[in-house]
Amino acid sequence: MQAWRVHRNGEPGQVMRLEETPGPTPGDGQVRVEVRAASVNFPDALLCRGQYQVRPPLPFTPGVEVCGVTEDGRRVLATPALPHGGFAEYVVADEAALLPAPDALDDAEAAALHIGYQTxxxxxxxxxxxxxxxxxxxxxxxxxxxxxxxxxxxxxxxxxxxxxxxxxxxxxxxxxxxxxxxxxxxxxxxxxxxxxxxxxxxxxxxxxxxxxxxxxxxxxxxxxxxxxxxxxxxxxxxxxxxxxxxxxxxxxxxxxxxLYNTKDPAAVRACHDELTELAARGAVKPLISDRVAMADAAKAVQRVADGTSTGRIVVLPGGAR
CATH class of the missing domain: 3.40.50.720 (NAD(P)-binding Rossmann-like Domain)
Structure with missing residues (x-):
């Protein structure tokens, strides 16, 4: 599969490389997810720089939130298990942490609903x-x-x-x-x-x-x-x-x-239910400023790192949705 990988820490535009790599294998309690959209977050830039509170081993793939489809056909929101992040065609994620993607949002919007809106x-x-x-x-x-x-x-x-x-x-x-x-x-x-x-x-x-x-x-x-x-x-x-x-x-x-994912996961799910309801009635709708192809992911992360973007930029591994 194709995935963006970081072999050394530095600015995203300089250290992210698009490579062919074997797909990740699910471990106990994990599922494989085909990525339909991966939202770019500021932590992705910090991961590249080696400045985030979590420092995955090199090489790693950034991308902390995705909307995708499980092998049994469920459309879900997931936080991929690093070092296999979301700027890839496939990720693995903990089954217990998967959330249903809201029907009111398309793939890019759904990918951007998770971390920013939960926060x-x-x-x-x-x-x-x-x-x-x-x-x-x-x-x-x-x-x-x-x-x-x-x-x-x-x-x-x-x-x-x-x-x-x-x-x-x-x-x-x-x-x-x-x-x-x-x-x-x-x-x-x-x-x-x-x-x-x-x-x-x-x-x-x-x-x-x-x-x-x-x-x-x-x-x-x-x-x-x-x-x-x-x-x-x-x-x-x-x-x-x-x-x-x-x-x-x-x-x-x-x-x-x-921390709520480990300290109070029930609250995370209750929050997602509330966000899904708000999205259904149009009270919230993620602001997607740009939807970019897989080949442009490094440029997108650099834009977020530089503070020149608005709303969310979303990477679409499978093309525009």
Missing amino acids: GWFGLHRRARLQPGETLLVHAAAGGVGSAAVQLGRAAGAKVIGVVGGPEKAAVARELGCDLVVDRRSEDIVAAVKEATGGRGADVVYDPVGGDAYAKSVKCIAFEGRVVVVGFASGVIPTPALNHALVKNYSVLGLHWG
Whole structure:
């Protein structure tokens, strides 16, 4: 089969190589899945760089979420078992972790529903307890993770403020339905949030960026606000000033969605049921900015690594769907 493999760590565009390789063999409790669509995530870039919390042995195939078909004909969402990731024609995955692909979404959309939307749902509902009428501030609102949070926030009845970088991404955030869009390159985030909330600030901040985004967020957080730390796409891990959290009475909440797969898998399945229902009634729909052929997977991962993409880019090993 064809698969993209990484033999040394570095930038995705330089170290990913498309090769012919034997297909993976399922182990105990695993199934073989034909990949129909593989969503590109920022962790794929970190895997290539050797900077992710999980470091598979070299050589490995990146790709952390797919939509595919099992040998018995089920259309499923799967998180492939590394080192045999999703940018390949076939993967193996744990049978117990397979989820039914929503009928309301095509293969590319379904592949993009899993990690980003699960992360958003657990971050906003399980961790931050977002309430209708509250103000949600989403950083990188036009990206794959941020766009999911925007849609989930709107579905929950929140007022959504999206922060983006540049006019193109601002247009995408507006189309997603943000009540207010702030371009961090030309506008003052803190001033804009305070003005939009009458000085109160954001009740919940969803931050997959870290660095300066976190620093600005705690300057415009509301009384009893909650900052959900999702990731550090900026490459800078902030150091929270706990005296500031004490004085302003806000919470900093960490979110590692992957832990729920082992600590509370029933919650993951319940979340998927909720996401499937939201997709069925059109409340959420993954933003697919590009569907690319297998041959262009390395370029796609590099675009995500460089922060130039919007929504999700999806790799289609078998052609356009």
